[in-house]
Amino acid sequence: MALTLPELGFDYDALGDRMSKETFEFHRDKHHQAYINKANELTDSKLSNDNYIPEMLKAKESNQGLFNQLGQHYNHSLFWDSLSPQGGGDNIPGELGEKIKSTFGSFDAFKEKFIAAGGGQFGSGWVWLAMADNGDLEIMATLNADNPLTHGKTPLIVCDVWEHAYYIDYRNARPKFLEAFVDSMANWENAARLYDRGPVKAAA
Numbered sequence: 001m002a003l004t005l006p007e008l009g010f011d012y013d014a015l016g017d018r019m020s021k022e023t024f025e026f027h028r029d030k031h032h033q034a035y036i037n038k039a040n041e042l043t044d045s046k047l048s049n050d051n052y053i054p055e056m057l058k059a060k061e062s063n064q065g066l067f068n069q070l071g072q073h074y075n076h077s078l079f080w081d082s083l084s085p086q087g088g089g090d091n092i093p094g095e096l097g098e099k100i101k102s103t104f105g106s107f108d109a110f111k112e113k114f115i116a117a118g119g120g121q122f123g124s125g126w127v128w129l130a131m132a133d134n135g136d137l138e139i140m141a142t143l144n145a146d147n148p149l150t151h152g153k154t155p156l157i158v159c160d161v162w163e164h165a166y167y168i169d170y171r172n173a174r175p176k177f178l179e180a181f182v183d184s185m186a187n188w189e190n191a192a193r194l195y196d197r198g199p200v201k202a203a204a
């Protein structure tokens with residue numbers, strides 16, 4: 001048993017200029033894989049993709065070194081699921097589309113806030129759309145390996161704003177990358193599925 005790189009539902013060149021094959025090769029095969037290797041090393045490969053989340057939450061309180069690796073595995077795994085070659089735009093399926101409109105006023109208002117939150121995150125981190133236990137939506141920015149689960153929130157979609165996520169394709173233009181994510185890569189189908197599933201009791 002060990003943690004492994006999760007499958008990607010499309011080829012590395014499927015996003016074209018939006019996110020290049022070279023970015024996937026570095027970001028998945030080198031960066032994400034390195035976090036996985038380190039986590040396996042620290043846990044004697046005793047964790048698997050199916051059971052590591054409670055350990056990640058425990059490590060957040062008691063073992064920052066391990067949390068950094070497990071958090072990066074969790075965050076990157078959801079990031080890959082947050083991308084789709086057919087993604088982006090305001091055609092959000094199910095109740096999530098309505099909920100975004102009622103929460104933020106409009107899809108454009110959501111988009112503006114999401115980009116501002118990701119663009120304003122100083123240093124390395126993540127920007128999320130997350131759900132509270134009562135179903136309320138919230139845009140969250142987290143630092144380093146942190147994620148909404150450690151704050152009792154259920155993540156729906158995430159964009160990686162570490163420089164390695166966009167430097168090859170967008171150079172230092174992080175807001176441009178975030179705009180491309182929302183407009184043409186965001187996997188709303190996956191986010192709607194997570195929304196319909198309801199809040200996850202993370203520590204359970």
Ligand SMILES: [Fe+2]
Pocket residue numbers: 027031076160162164165
């Ligand atoms: Fe990353």
